[in-house]
Amino acid sequence: MDDSKGGSSHATHISPEQVQRFCEFVYRRTGMSFTESKRYFIDRRLEDRMAATGSSSFQEYFSLLRTDADHEIEHLINSFTVNETYFYREDHQFRCMTASLLDAIVHQKEPGGTVRIWSIPCSTGEEPYSIALWLMENWSQVDNYNIEIVGSDIDTRALNAASEGVYGDRALMRLSRDVVSRYFRPIAGGYYQIDEGLRNSIEFTRANLIDPQDMKQYRDFDLIFCRNVLIYFDDASRRLAAENLYDCLQPGGYICLGHSESMSRISPLFRVSRFPDAIVYQRPEADHG
């Protein structure tokens, strides 16, 4: 069983059957579906984790993973998530939020009422912070409602980075100089840290989109941004995620997906809503049947 071969390239000794078992495990835990075509992506991460845990064989690593020794499942999930993003990404949806969606949402609320917005997955925080910045810069009603913004992700490492709120030039490239100088302060190494008040205004939490138990804690959102994650899921997980997200929305609430994603192909639960700046999906006001 143990054939301690040493060297750095552990994953090259993994059989296709072992890769399949491993992929099934990742799928059950995260909903992310990887096939043989992503072998390189899988090998790299598997190699890293085997080296980090000092595992000399796949079997040794896999049993460690299954018993979740030293929170290895969390470490593995963290290594599989992609956290490359930037502020004001796909900003036509933010424009749609302030030009159309929020008017429809607050139409049903009293002044001073709560508007709940969810960014999932929020990665290292660029999206929820972008929502807050956009609202302060572009929504004339920003002080008329109690706005709650929650950022959630399955990757705890990304969540820690989000709470820290430290970014490099690349993440800030779409922001105007004025916005950067107002809401960020330069720190060592050419980085910028986002304003403390902004960091405190967003609640960061861990959540797994395909875990109904996890998702039960999240309810009554008026608007959800769930962008560029469903593309990593297979059909069954996508449908499960969509059903979970539906339950997290208020009746009449909206969900924004990534530009290459379409809810119509995933679930019939939502209604397509076309606005001048974006196509979004709405949980109907009244459930049918």
Add this chain to the structure above:
Amino acid sequence: MADTATPAKARVLVVDDSSLVRLYYRTALERAGFEVKQAINGIEAMEKVLSEPYDLVIVDVNMPRMDGFTFLRSLRSGAADVATLPALMISTESGVQDIGEARMFGANFYLVKPVAEAELVRHVCVLTGATL
């Protein structure tokens, strides 16, 4: 507290339970040259005005633990140096009764949300005697 000496920057305390609202007011006022501190409710605001000097307090009405009206009543019945602190009340409540109550508790002025940045700065300038 304030004699005839005018501070370089007028100090404003923003009291609101919504962090985004505090941030929005703070950013607008800092951009206009004011020094801004924050409190999340009347209790925290009371602690702040008793421990450091301010030129103006901006206070919301509906807040947990101590609302804006209770805060104003405590402020006006306090020691002389804080009792005269100008107060701008900003609230979503737009009823005549709310505005009357604010006056009764000692608000110097009352604005109904939403308040645009320029409007906020203009009122803060008037109430602190600052010029832009």
